Amino acid sequence: MSATVLIVAEHENGALNESLKNALAAAMQLGGDAMEVLVMGDDGCRAVAEKAATVAGVNTVRLALSPALLLAENAATVIAREAKDCSHILMCASAKSRACLARAAALADCQMISDVVAVQDAQTFVRPIYAGNALTTVQSADAIKFISARATAFDAEEIGEQSPAPINEIDSGEDCKLSEITGEKVSELTRPELTGARIVVSGGRGMGGAENFKLLESIADKLGAAIGASRAAVDAGYVSNDFQVGQTGKIVAPDLYVAVGISGAIQHIAGIKDAKCIAAINKDPDAPIFDIADYGLVADLFEALPELEKALGE
Amino acid sequence: MKILVTVKRVIDPYVKVRVRADGAGVETEGVKMAMNPFCENALEEALRWREKGEASEVVALSAGGAQCAETLRAALAVGADRAIFVKTESPPEPLAAAKIIAAVARRENPGIVWMGKQAIDGDFNQTGQMTAALLGWGQALFLSAAKLEGGAVLAESEVDSGIQTVRVKTPCILTADLRLNEPRYATLPNIMKAKKKPLEEMSAADLGVDDSPRLTVLATAEPPPRAAGKRVENAAELVRLLREEAKVLS
Known part of the structure; x- marks a missing residue:
């Protein structure tokens, strides 16, 4: 059984989200053989994939291009398919990861572990419960571990750059047409995120x-x-x-x-x-x-x- | 159209949670329990849709130990028409809960399953998405507004960057955020009436669901405490200490 850790990258408006590095910092503690990144989205995501390929430690980038992948229902199907040859699927905890990773985990019949704040070993994780009033250490019996990691718990300062890893374009799947995003009310950011x-x-x-x-x-x-x-x-x-x-x-x-x-x-x-x-x-x-x-x-x-x-x- | 609403029994959100001395979970013995706040919002929205004539029936569903029936009685007391209680050996994990909800949805054929976006005990925020996956339905999550329109739901989803407006075809899974509405209280006459409303009981096995846990809890601990610090006299002293003592300001 391969021990490939697949990290699902997030991006906004064609820019790679920095949380990939925090996810990578968490992934490094899992002791996998290979570290791969999955980038999904419209054509603008080529640039996101190229950027992800230069993050130190990334072995390969899997790139699925389709505007339909901005929807969690479609993204989850691709994640679940790509998960089949992986030991771990990892994302940083966010609204997006909650929407697509939990859905993908169910498609793969796995119990996702949300908001991990510490990795003890490849199947044992610490996560907060009751609004952080308790920390629980859980061991997963699933063949594939779906994990969302809390970005603030994994320091990304040590993660630098590398010469680009290969990018493999993969099948982007079908649009299930169950939902659509009709608009966004986004606060304009004039201060740090x-x-x-x-x-x-x-x-x-x-x-x-x-x-x-x-x-x-x-x-x-x-x-x-x-x-x-x-x-x-x-x-x-x-x-x-x-x-x-x-x-x-x-x-x-x-x-x-x-x-x-x-x-x-x-x-x-x-x-x-x-x-x-x-x-x-x-x-x-x-x-x-x-x-x-x-x-x-x-x-x-x-x-x-x-x-x-x-x-x-x- | 029928609406299925899931309600979870959790420790009352205003109770200070304590880890058990033996580290096996948190203390629930003698602790006040309540309906998960997000489930209250989901139930309230379902009731409003029925009152507007958009839904014909609101069915409440809960899964877990015997006392979940109390939470279902509370749902009936605020207005649900009937209730389904699925008994399980241990509190179901999100995946097992999703399998139970999906199995009930296949029997009941609701147009909408309204759920809370997360439960305040496990804080997983997964069950709605997982249920949608198992049913092959669309999902609209973390909602602060939602309305039915021509075989679809138009909703406002609270995401990290602000609000995303989404359109999802029915049947679908909707998960409620706290700003969706202000849940009502049960009135005494309705509490009395609720006792006569139907509450059907079944087991996970009756539904053909394997609810065995995938996660083993090895330990539960209090987080490292944050000691109370010092009081300062005025803003100038605060700034001085932040600069010179805490060294967090330049």
Whole structure:
């Protein structure tokens, strides 16, 4: 039985997602014989495949070209077919991986293991349950292991470049025509991407309104930080869903996380507990966020934020 | 059109979860249980569609140990018409749950299976997608809005970059995110009425489903604790400590 680890690459607008390197870092711990990358999508993906071929450690790139592969239903069919000669199928945890990898795993009759944060050996993995309130070590009995790895848990800094690995074009399968993407409402990114940012400044319900997020924006710009939000702030309509940090939003692990007007619900903490340093500003001295913050400032945020901006400017 | 809604029994989301002293999972003895919050959103949406005349019947489905029947009674109390309880030896993993749901869907022929996008216990976020795979149906996931239109569902899916609008043919699997709606509460008269609504019981074996687990849990542990840090007096002190002590600001 071959021990080929196949990593499914993600891409947006013709650009390879950097999370491939985190997936590769996780894949290297599986002890496979070969490391291959699967790129699926429309014609623009040739460039994505070429880029993936230059990531150090990649032996071969499998390229399936069809616009229909942007749909999870079609992508899952190709993944399940390509999985047959592999020991592991790996992706970083994301909305896309949840959509297509779980579907592919079911087609292959395998129980996928989501959100892996540590690899113990080729069949044993650690993953969080209950919003990260417990870590469980599970051993898989499946012939093929379908895994999504949490990007923040696998450091990609060591992964460099190489001269390009071969690219093999493979059958792109059929369009099952079950669904279609009819549009997208995407927030324009003017700051670092939330999950990869070194500093994140987040606002909660305490911000009191969408317009008050401007107070965070000027601080984020001073720090080169990304802006995040708690679920309460997203539910209240202050910012859109792609800002949400937490159990069901994005998982972040920046050097510094600044929580402003965030009480610290369990599901929010689940998304930030791997930050190196957490600073919290909240007027409620009993807010649970202070139980996990390295630095806590009990203050009215409308007074503290202008002071913070001033202090940063010095 | 019939809607099948899956509901999972989980530890109440407001309860602080504790790992068992022997490391064999988390403590559930004497712990308050509830319907998985995402399943509540799925059920609420199904009920609204029935109330709008777009669905004729809402059937609730749960799989697991004997007490899942309580969760189904709760679903009946908020308005589901009838319930199907599939008894399993151990709580089914996502793949086994998907096989059970797919088997029930083949018997019931619903136009839609509404599900929660994930359960707050295992946090797998897989069962909906897996069910769709096994049935060969389309899927629309993590939905914050959805409506029926001419044999299809138009939906807003919460993805990492924002919102994706999708169109999926029925029959299909839809999974609910928390912003989809505000679930209703059961009223006392409806709780009484729910006791008379039909609740059919069967086993995974009756459905021809092998629900044996594929994963062996070797250990369950508390994550390393994050110690509470220090209080600072003002923003200037905060910035100074972030620079000089934590060294996370330049």
